[in-house]
Amino acid sequence: MGSTGVDGSGLTGIAPPGARPRRAAPFQGNLLASSVTAAAAVVIAGLTWWMLWYFDRSLQVAHGQLVVARVIEVALGVTVLAVPWYGLLALAASLRGRRLAAREAFADARMAIEDSRDHIWVVVGIGLTALIVAFLAFLLAGNNGSVRHVMLDWTYMWRRTHTGLLRGFWLNIKLFVVAEVLVLPWSLLVAIVRMLPGRACAPVRILAITYIDVFRGVPAIITIYLIVFGFSLAKVPVFKSLSPDNQLFWLGILALVLVYGAYVAEVYRAGLESIHWSQTAAARSLGLSQMQTLRHVVVPQAVRRIVPPLLNDFVALQKDTALLSIVGLLEILNIASQYKNQFFNLSPVTGAAMCFLVITIPFTRFVDYLIKRDRARTQAQ
Amino acid sequence: MTAFLELRDVHKRFGHLEVLRGIDLDVEEHQVVCLIGPSGCGKSTLLRCVNALETIEGGEIRIDGERVSGRGVNLNALRADVGIVFQSFNLFPHMSVVQNVALAPHKVLKLSKKEALQRADTLLARIGLLEKRDDYPDRLSGGQQQRVAIVRALAMQPRVLLLDEVTSALDPELVAEVLTLVSELALESMTMLIATHEMGFAKQVANKVAFLYAGKIEEEGPSEQIFSDPQRERTRNFLRSIIEAKRL
Numbered sequence: 071m072g073s074t075g076v077d078g079s080g081l082t083g084i085a086p087p088g089a090r091p092r093r094a095a096p097f098q099g100n101l102l103a104s105s106v107t108a109a110a111a112v113v114i115a116g117l118t119w120w121m122l123w124y125f126d127r128s129l130q131v132a133h134g135q136l137v138v139a140r141v142i143e144v145a146l147g148v149t150v151l152a153v154p155w156y157g158l159l160a161l162a163a164s165l166r167g168r169r170l171a172a173r174e175a176f177a178d179a180r181m182a183i184e185d186s187r188d189h190i191w192v193v194v195g196i197g198l199t200a201l202i203v204a205f206l207a208f209l210l211a212g213n214n215g216s217v218r219h220v221m222l223d224w225t226y227m228w229r230r231t232h233t234g235l236l237r238g239f240w241l242n243i244k245l246f247v248v249a250e251v252l253v254l255p256w257s258l259l260v261a262i263v264r265m266l267p268g269r270a271c272a273p274v275r276i277l278a279i280t281y282i283d284v285f286r287g288v289p290a291i292i293t294i295y296l297i298v299f300g301f302s303l304a305k306v307p308v309f310k311s312l313s314p315d316n317q318l319f320w321l322g323i324l325a326l327v328l329v330y331g332a333y334v335a336e337v338y339r340a341g342l343e344s345i346h347w348s349q350t351a352a353a354r355s356l357g358l359s360q361m362q363t364l365r366h367v368v369v370p371q372a373v374r375r376i377v378p379p380l381l382n383d384f385v386a387l388q389k390d391t392a393l394l395s396i397v398g399l400l401e402i403l404n405i406a407s408q409y410k411n412q413f414f415n416l417s418p419v420t421g422a423a424m425c426f427l428v429i430t431i432p433f434t435r436f437v438d439y440l441i442k443r444d445r446a447r448t449q450a451q
Numbered sequence: 452m453t454a455f456l457e458l459r460d461v462h463k464r465f466g467h468l469e470v471l472r473g474i475d476l477d478v479e480e481h482q483v484v485c486l487i488g489p490s491g492c493g494k495s496t497l498l499r500c501v502n503a504l505e506t507i508e509g510g511e512i513r514i515d516g517e518r519v520s521g522r523g524v525n526l527n528a529l530r531a532d533v534g535i536v537f538q539s540f541n542l543f544p545h546m547s548v549v550q551n552v553a554l555a556p557h558k559v560l561k562l563s564k565k566e567a568l569q570r571a572d573t574l575l576a577r578i579g580l581l582e583k584r585d586d587y588p589d590r591l592s593g594g595q596q597q598r599v600a601i602v603r604a605l606a607m608q609p610r611v612l613l614l615d616e617v618t619s620a621l622d623p624e625l626v627a628e629v630l631t632l633v634s635e636l637a638l639e640s641m642t643m644l645i646a647t648h649e650m651g652f653a654k655q656v657a658n659k660v661a662f663l664y665a666g667k668i669e670e671e672g673p674s675e676q677i678f679s680d681p682q683r684e685r686t687r688n689f690l691r692s693i694i695e696a697k698r699l
């Protein structure tokens with residue numbers, strides 16, 4: 071093993087003769103670190119177990135969910151055993167390194183120290199996680215488990231409320247699907263208008279910019295308030311002829327499309343403008359028309375950069391359908407809060423949150439995957 | 452008798468910066484003209500104006516007697532006649548090599564897809580890159596990319612080819628393969644207007660050399676004369692600085 075120049079340890083491998091005393095220092099440092107780690111590991115395990123015990127005691131007062139809670143408890147309790155074990159391993163490796171160093175087997179000593187350092191990281195990684203999870207359980211158990219009872223009671227979270235919640239969520243799904251479908255062409259139109267060249271187009275360009283700035287600058291909830299209440303109060307022609315429920319639905323859609331159209335228009339624009347002008351120059355120089363250049367050269371390259379941020383905005387839109395509860399649409403949050411009033415328990419709202427997670431987490435994972443794939447592709451270039 | 456490509460008193464400015472200040476230049480058919488001059492003197496701008504990638508503010512450009520600058524010109528038809536190759540290749544990264552070459556013949560010349568691909572294959576075979584036809588440009592070396600860019604322009608069968616420092620972005624060992632291709636084109640009597648820093652190449656391939664200085668043609672003449680017996684002080688200074696930089 072050559073000089074690996076291990077950072078922070080001062081182990082520079084080949085030291086000049088006479089520098090031997092300085093070689094002992096890193097071994098001392100590691101010994102101190104691993105001793106502290108070993109001690110901390112024992113404390114962490116103890117704390118975790120104590121918090122779990124506290125949590126377990128509070129389970130007596132609650133009903134249901136015992137199985138899930140107990141499984142988590144046991145898993146955590148067993149996992150946390152690894153923490154003191156790795157603490158001891160770290161200490162042992164450190165002592166071994168010191169012995170080897172005393173015998174001047176520096177290469178082997180360094181390997182032992184590296185082992186020790188790896189073990190310390192295991193202690194930090196598992197220990198910290200266990201501590202945080204146990205602490206959350208501890209908080210939930212506080213006040214005789216009332217936190218858990220008020221927010222995480224399965225009876226109200228799902229068992230007695232899921233028909234209503236799912237019916238409400240179906241409306242959310244309809245809202246965001248329709249809104250997303252409408253946002254795509256609308257924002258493309260806005261983006262194109264915003265990018266029109268020449269002085270003659272300046273007025274419409276300014277119009278597009280104003281729209282984008284205003285709707286990105288106003289909180290979505292205020293836009294929704296103004297549009298849904300304002301349009302129905304003012305009896306705006308097209309919407310007036312709809313039944314009250316339909317009117318609410320389509321006004322809600324209109325508000326969402328206006329808000330997200332402004333965001334997505336900027337996503338389109340950024341994507342199209344990110345394609346270097348030299349690509350356009352090359353295409354035009356071959357005789358391709360403006361439209362052909364967009365169609366065959368600019369858009370195909372821009373799409374890869376547009377899709378991930380576009381989908382991110384769609385996740386935000388999906389969540390923001392819950393804002394429509396304030397104007398009285400019977401979507402999931404509205405229904406959940408009706409249950410809340412009925413049962414004096416917030417768990418139905420947690421149930422609503424869960425419904426959103428089921429959709430948004432896979433969606434965001436997918437977006438991350440796309441971004442990663444795209445980055446891998448561009449890095450290959 | 453008028454020249455094939457004629458520039459008359461061409462002016463171009465970017466804001467307050469006057470880049471071209473009255474350019475007069477003739478390129479005869481089957482002639483190779485090299486533009487030399489210090490960095491920033493306006494060589495690239497001049498080529499881009501001929502191709503109408505930039506609009507000119509004054510003067511006139513004619514090809515085969517027909518005005519191609521100013522209003523009312525069919526730009527797409529003009530560009531189909533005038534090929535340009537850039538310093539930075541500008542291949543389309545989302546298309547394979549053969550698609551890069553076949554795109555414009557198919558879309559602009561309205562060849563069938565099959566004919567366009569055949570034409571592309573013939574050209575790729577000619578530069579020895581037929582086996583790379585389905586690769587994406589990022590898999591090719593710089594020299595290979597630039598040669599593909601050249602045949603992409605050739606696929607349109609342009610009547611004049613503009614080359615803008617086609618070797619400046621290349622590693623030294625890749626320069627030769629590109630210059631060889633350009634020399635071959637010259638032997639096949641392709642009409643070309645070439646901006647270059649490669650003086651040895653200019654000397655060898657050009658019928659005429661024009662020295663551009665601060666937006667004006669300072670001196671022009673047969674290449675032997677410009678390189679062996681420059682008349683103007685600025686031309687001499689420029690060539691001396693090039694010799695000192697060991698580029699001649």
Ligand SMILES: Nc1ncnc2c1ncn2[C@@H]1O[C@H](COP(=O)(O)OP(=O)(O)OP(=O)(O)O)[C@@H](O)[C@H]1O
Nearest residue numbers: 465468470488489490491492493494495496497616
């Ligand atoms: N689009 C533009 N906007 C503003 N200024 C520009 C633009 N393009 C070029 N210029 C300026 O015009 C001048 C001439 O540029 P040009 O690229 O034609 O020079 P060049 O002779 O090709 O130089 P080089 O040998 O470095 O390529 C430079 O000063 C440059 O900064």
Ligand SMILES: [Mg+2]
Nearest residue numbers: 494495496616
């Ligand atoms: Mg240039």
